[in-house]
Amino acid sequence: MTDDTTAPYVAVLGGGVMGETLLSALLGGGWTPERVEVTESAAVRANELASRYGVRTGASNAEAAARADVVLIAVKPNVVGSVLADVRDRLRTGALVVSVAAGLPLSFYESRLAAGTPVVRVMPNTPAVIGKGASAIARGTATEPGHLVLVERILDSTGLVVRVDEKDLDAVTAISGSGPAYAFYLIDAMAEAGVLLGLSRDLATRLAVATVEGSAALAAESGDHPVVLRERVSSPGGTTVAAVRELDAHGVRAGVVAAAQAARDRSRELGAAYSS
Ligand SMILES: NC(=O)C1=CN([C@@H]2O[C@H](COP(=O)(O)OP(=O)(O)OC[C@H]3O[C@@H](n4cnc5c(N)ncnc54)[C@H](OP(=O)(O)O)[C@@H]3O)[C@@H](O)[C@H]2O)C=CC1
Numbered sequence: 632m633t634d635d636t637t638a639p640y641v642a643v644l645g646g647g648v649m650g651e652t653l654l655s656a657l658l659g660g661g662w663t664p665e666r667v668e669v670t671e672s673a674a675v676r677a678n679e680l681a682s683r684y685g686v687r688t689g690a691s692n693a694e695a696a697a698r699a700d701v702v703l704i705a706v707k708p709n710v711v712g713s714v715l716a717d718v719r720d721r722l723r724t725g726a727l728v729v730s731v732a733a734g735l736p737l738s739f740y741e742s743r744l745a746a747g748t749p750v751v752r753v754m755p756n757t758p759a760v761i762g763k764g765a766s767a768i769a770r771g772t773a774t775e776p777g778h779l780v781l782v783e784r785i786l787d788s789t790g791l792v793v794r795v796d797e798k799d800l801d802a803v804t805a806i807s808g809s810g811p812a813y814a815f816y817l818i819d820a821m822a823e824a825g826v827l828l829g830l831s832r833d834l835a836t837r838l839a840v841a842t843v844e845g846s847a848a849l850a851a852e853s854g855d856h857p858v859v860l861r862e863r864v865s866s867p868g869g870t871t872v873a874a875v876r877e878l879d880a881h882g883v884r885a886g887v888v889a890a891a892q893a894a895r896d897r898s899r900e901l902g903a904a905y906s907s
Pocket residue numbers: 644645646647648649650670671672673676692705706707708710713714731732733754755756757808
C-alpha cells in the first residue's frame with residue numbers, strides 16, 4: 632500500500648476498459664489522484680474518467696510521458712507502435728515502461744525505445760477492478776529487480792500477481808487474460824438453462840453467479856484438486872453424474888481446451904501482425 636504524495640508518478644496511456652482498471656488499482660493501492668494521469672483519444676471518455684476519479688486527463692501521450700516515472704500502456708496492440716513513437720523522445724531518464732497489450736513481445740518495445748529503457752509486460756484481467764484479478768508480469772532485458780517490485784506495488788490491490796518468463800505470456804493470456812470471458816460464458820449458460828427449466832431469469836442468474844463464485848472460493852481455500860471437489864458433488868446414481876456425462880458427451884472440456892489454444896494462437900498472431 633502506497634499512502635504518500637511521493638509515489639512514482641504514473642501516466643496511463645489509454646483510458647478504456649484496462650486503462651480504467653489500472654487507474655482504479657492505483658488509487659485503490661494508495662496512489663493519490665495527483666500522482667496519476669490518463670491519456671485518452673476520446674474527449675468524452677477522458678472527461679468521464681477525470682470526473683469519476685479526480686485525475687488529470689488529456690490527449691497528449693508525449694506530454695504525459697514527460698511527467699511520468701512510470702508509463703503504463705493500455706491501448707490496443709495495433710496502436711502501441713504509434714504510442715511508442717509519441718513517447719520515445721519524451722521519456723524521462725530511468726522511466727519504466729509497462730504494457731498490458733496482448734501479444735506484442737518485449738523486443739517490440741525495446742527496439743522502438745532508447746537503449747536501456749526498462750520495460751515490463753503485464754497480462755492482467757478484468758476482475759482486477761474488484762481486487763480479484765490474476766496478473767502475470769514478465770521483465771525485459773534492461774529491468775532491475777526493483778522495477779518488478781514497483782510493478783507488483785502498482786498491481787498490489789488487484790489480486791494475484793505472479794512473475795513469469797515472457798515465453799509463457801501467450802498461454803497466460805489464454806487462461807487468465809481471456810479467462811473471465813469463459814467464466815461469464817458458463818454463468819450465462821447456467822442462467823439460460825435455469826430459465827429453460829422454469830426459473831425466473833433473475834433467480835437463475837443469482838444462483839449461477841453464487842454457485843460459480845462459491846465453487847472458485849472452495850477450490851482456492853481447500854486447495855483440493857478440482858476432480859476431488861467434483862466427486863464430492865457427485866452422489867452415486869445421482870443428478871450430478873448424469874449432468875457431467877452430458878458435459879463430456881457435448882465436448883465441453885475439449886471446447887475449453889480448443890478455446891484456450893485459439894486465444895494463445897491469436898495472441899501470437901497479434902504479436903506478429905503488429906511487430907512488422
Ligand atoms: N480488456 C481486457 O480484459 C484486457 C485487455 N488487455 C490489453 O489491454 C489493452 C487495452 O484493451 P482494452 O482496455 O480492452 O481496450 P479499449 O478499447 O477499451 O481501450 C483502449 C483505449 O485507448 C484509447 N486510445 C486509442 N488510441 C489512443 C492513443 N493514441 N492514445 C491514447 N489513448 C488511445 C481508445 O480510445 P478510442 O476508443 O477512442 O479509440 C480506448 O479508450 C489491449 O492491448 C489489450 O490487449 C490485457 C488484458 C485484459
